[in-house]
Amino acid sequence: MSAAHLWTVFPRAGPFRVPPTISANGCSVSASMVAAPYRSSEEMVYEVVLKQAALVREQRRTGNDRALADVFKDRNMLNEAYDRCGEVCAEYAKTFYLGTLLMTPERKRSVWAIYVWCRRTDELVDGPNASHITPVALDRWEKRLNDLFEGRPYDLYDAALSDCVSKFPVDIQPFKDMIEGMRLDLRKSRYNSFDELYLYCYYVAGTVGLMSIPVMGICPESNATAESVYNAALALGIANQLTNILRDVGEDARRGRVYLPQDELAHAGLSDDDIFRGKVTDKWRSFMKDQIKRARMFFDEAEKGVSELNSASRWPVLASLLLYRQILDAIEANDYNNFTRRAYVGKGKKLVALPVAYARALMGPSKSSRIGRT
Numbered sequence: 001m002s003a004a005h006l007w008t009v010f011p012r013a014g015p016f017r018v019p020p021t022i023s024a025n026g027c028s029v030s031a032s033m034v035a036a037p038y039r040s041s042e043e044m045v046y047e048v049v050l051k052q053a054a055l056v057r058e059q060r061r062t063g064n065d066r067a068l069a070d071v072f073k074d075r076n077m078l079n080e081a082y083d084r085c086g087e088v089c090a091e092y093a094k095t096f097y098l099g100t101l102l103m104t105p106e107r108k109r110s111v112w113a114i115y116v117w118c119r120r121t122d123e124l125v126d127g128p129n130a131s132h133i134t135p136v137a138l139d140r141w142e143k144r145l146n147d148l149f150e151g152r153p154y155d156l157y158d159a160a161l162s163d164c165v166s167k168f169p170v171d172i173q174p175f176k177d178m179i180e181g182m183r184l185d186l187r188k189s190r191y192n193s194f195d196e197l198y199l200y201c202y203y204v205a206g207t208v209g210l211m212s213i214p215v216m217g218i219c220p221e222s223n224a225t226a227e228s229v230y231n232a233a234l235a236l237g238i239a240n241q242l243t244n245i246l247r248d249v250g251e252d253a254r255r256g257r258v259y260l261p262q263d264e265l266a267h268a269g270l271s272d273d274d275i276f277r278g279k280v281t282d283k284w285r286s287f288m289k290d291q292i293k294r295a296r297m298f299f300d301e302a303e304k305g306v307s308e309l310n311s312a313s314r315w316p317v318l319a320s321l322l323l324y325r326q327i328l329d330a331i332e333a334n335d336y337n338n339f340t341r342r343a344y345v346g347k348g349k350k351l352v353a354l355p356v357a358y359a360r361a362l363m364g365p366s367k368s369s370r371i372g373r374t
């Protein structure tokens with residue numbers, strides 16, 4: 001693990017804060033290419049991390065849930081709302097859903113409600129009606145978000161999230177940022193540098209980590225700072241999204257989109273044309289090796305935070321981390337042909353990952369955790 005990478009994941013925090021070196025991001029790109037602009041996105045994201053961590057710290061200190069008005073008098077309606085969220089989660093994220101079943105009822109249903117909101121947001125730009133979506137529609141979606149945070153949900157799914165955010169110290173910012181990510185996706189189909197891509201990944205996936213931690217909870221025995229656990233959660237979202245991008249290169253290219261950093265492509269002697277041509281060359285393999293290496297580093301950062309979570313939250317997170325990380329192995333096994341072959345993790349591997357994750361999830365926070373307090 002390069003120290004430079006740690007600087008990128010922990011931009012201002014503790015012992016890992018070192019200036020970037022030539023191997024920044026674990027890729028063979030020059031430091032000047034990634035280091036200077038790299039700070040801006042990271043710092044912006046870090047503000048959100050600090051704010052979220054402060055909310056959770058406050059909750060840990062007082063031991064009370066944030067007291068918002070209980071707007072839902074009709075418990076049956078609310079139970080129905082949460083059940084519907086559970087059904088959606090079970091349908092679209094089976095493994096994750098299975099893992100959530102270990103959580104306390106309150107946490108479990110809140111995680112479902114967050115999942116459903118994220119899925120609906122994603123569907124706005126990725127779903128069947130995506131071609132009709134406009135920035136105005138996203139503004140309306142944001143207005144709905146504000147309303148539900150103030151206890152005025154529009155529909156049943158919103159009602160579940162509205163209740164969830166009244167019970168857990170969830171900040172609205174990551175939700176707004178996810179909508180911002182959708183706006184970005186509407187107007188942008190190229191990313192000049194990893195800094196730009198990082199910001200996109202934060203918007204559309206890192207935010208999920210920040211939304212989830214207040215609900216999943218940090219283990220009471222954990223010595224880690226809230227900031228460090230948030231950083232790990234953020235890293236998992238980034239790792240997942242980078243993996244998604246690497247898996248879907250061909251599919252995205254067919255939609256005219258290239259999510260790979262243009263400067264790194266150029267540095268590797270590649271261009272959009274090579275991607276549209278879709279030929280696996282040695283240049284492409286070497287480029288992909290670096291990209292995979294960087295995604296794995298984000299997974300590694302994330303993994304360190306899992307043991308700091310509440311015991312029942314560790315399993316679903318670790319299981320999904322192990323499974324998603326294996327997509328990178330599958331890309332390698334496909335000899336880096338992510339143009340016409342879809343990398344996937346077979347059923348057998350999934351079945352092995354679940355008990356492995358379960359056994360590892362039994363381990364609590366490490367006393368000498370590198371993400372612990374300094």
Ligand SMILES: CC(C)=CCC/C(C)=C/CC/C(C)=C/CC/C(C)=C/COP(=O)(O)OP(=O)(O)O
Pocket residue numbers: 204205206208209210212213229230232233234236237240241244302303305306309317
């Ligand atoms: C590590 C610690 C401390 C906490 C974990 C905090 C959490 C729950 C983070 C979750 C991050 C996450 C799941 C982000 C979503 C990223 C992503 C790319 C999801 C892919 O979703 P789909 O588009 O449905 O995937 P497929 O295309 O593979 O079906």
